[in-house]
Amino acid sequence: MLTLTSSTQQVLEGLDDHRPASLRVLLIDDDHLCSAQVRRLLQQDRLEVESRVTAEAGLEAARQAAPDVILLDLELPSMTGFEALQLLRSDARCSHVAVVVISARDDARTRAAAFAAGADCFLAKPLSQDEVRAAVLSLGGRGRLLRDREEAASVLDALARILDLRVPGSRAHMQRAAQLARRFGEWLEFSPEDCLALERAGWLHDVGKIALPASILNKPGPLDAAEVRIMRRHPVLGERICARLRTLGPVLPVIRHHHEHWDGSGYPDRLAGEQVPLITRAFQVVDVFDALVSKRSYKESMPASRALEILEAEARRGLWDPSLVADFCAATRAGELDTHR
Ligand SMILES: [Fe+2]
Ligand SMILES: [Fe+2]
Structure with a gap:
């Protein structure tokens, strides 16, 4: 096991x-x-x-x-x-x-x-x-x-580097997710604190993966049921790793809940609808969009227009907050989020 x-x-x-x-x-x-x-x-x-x-x-x-x-x-x-x-x-x-x-x-x-x-x-x-x-x-x-803030920034950087070593290529996704999440938060007129939390979530949402076995993280084929169970621990592990830094408090809900679904079928807590915190729901849209448009070892990149259609279809299937997906798609199609930056 x-x-x-x-x-x-x-x-x-x-x-x-x-x-x-x-x-x-x-x-x-x-x-x-x-x-x-x-x-x-x-x-x-x-x-x-x-x-x-x-x-x-x-x-x-x-x-x-x-x-x-x-x-x-x-x-x-x-x-x-x-x-x-x-x-x-x-x-x-x-x-x-x-x-x-x-x-x-x-x-x-x-x-x-x-x-x-x-x-x-x-x-x-x-x-x-x-x-x-x-x-x-x-x-x-x-x-x-002040020292906590400096410590948080350097710990955040170190954790991102470690994750990039364990899952090669993840740094680029973290950086893009961080920048786009902040821009989406600003577009939604979230508070400066929430925008900062969204940016940090880009870097930290998958940080729990550093505690998982490399054999699972980089497995070329699909994961079996036992491996999926282990992989699904990363949001809770990430929350525990970051809970130590008080300045990361606002990011913890995003780390813990970024794999919940709007219809309650996600993990780890099977939260549904607005039980999933608002900034987490906003982050999910950005995270999924970037994963879709990016090239990964197991898939090619796709144009933004196609990624938006998939996001809309997934929202209709109950995965993501439909109104945030509509906002994100509208803002992206209008060129207001600068998603190619
Ligand atoms: Fe994740
Ligand atoms: Fe991600």
Whole structure:
């Protein structure tokens, strides 16, 4: 019997175990009393707090494991906070980290110098608990969000490359589907978030196939019943792979449901009609169209006009949302989707 490889199972189980990590804060201050106060305060919010008492030790800690936020005292032994800040900003390993400067000197000149050296925020001692919490949570949360987006983009690219290696030629389809899905979403006047989700769906809808055996993925002939069952796991596997990245949340329904049918005969959940999310139904039309017009190892390409006729016939048979198919065909025949780009 065909099953997923054991290493694939382990990877997927690891993904299920994932929990979003708490924000990590590095405190660089030689004032033990102040450090203890900040540590107590931030640990109430379940933040991970590490502290160092010299700039040198703080810089080393920041380079080793870039935290989300650094709280940096200006008055440190052997090196000023300004110098430490400049070193932080010039080191690629930690130049992106949010820095909150803390100082007993609270005058306009010191504040201006701190911002000029690269501080994101300035707090005067004695510290206000509310200010420290607000600064750390907002700067740390924002930085995390930006890094999540960057991570999502690079993970997305890596997954597409892996899938292209396992199913040669799939990258071109993913790219065309991504571009056309976005244009169709814009034509339908979907929100910018939905248009972005449609574009990402183009790259990710079949990503679950990377967990399937190569013997099935590239089998030249038709699949037998057991192989079809395995192949049909790819939407759920794809959803599990991408669920780890919070920024991919809006794409998950497309990944899971892109093989459902309007009449409820699809998989994995046998959803019918409008139970299939709207952006998924819009994506399906694009995905099928591109598959029809593209040349594959087992079939020749076909003209767009013929592909539209097939889409319309499949909509009449109950596979796709008939009104979205009508929209897509009308827009394509009017040249408004630029399907040859
Ligand atoms: Fe698929
Ligand atoms: Fe596809």
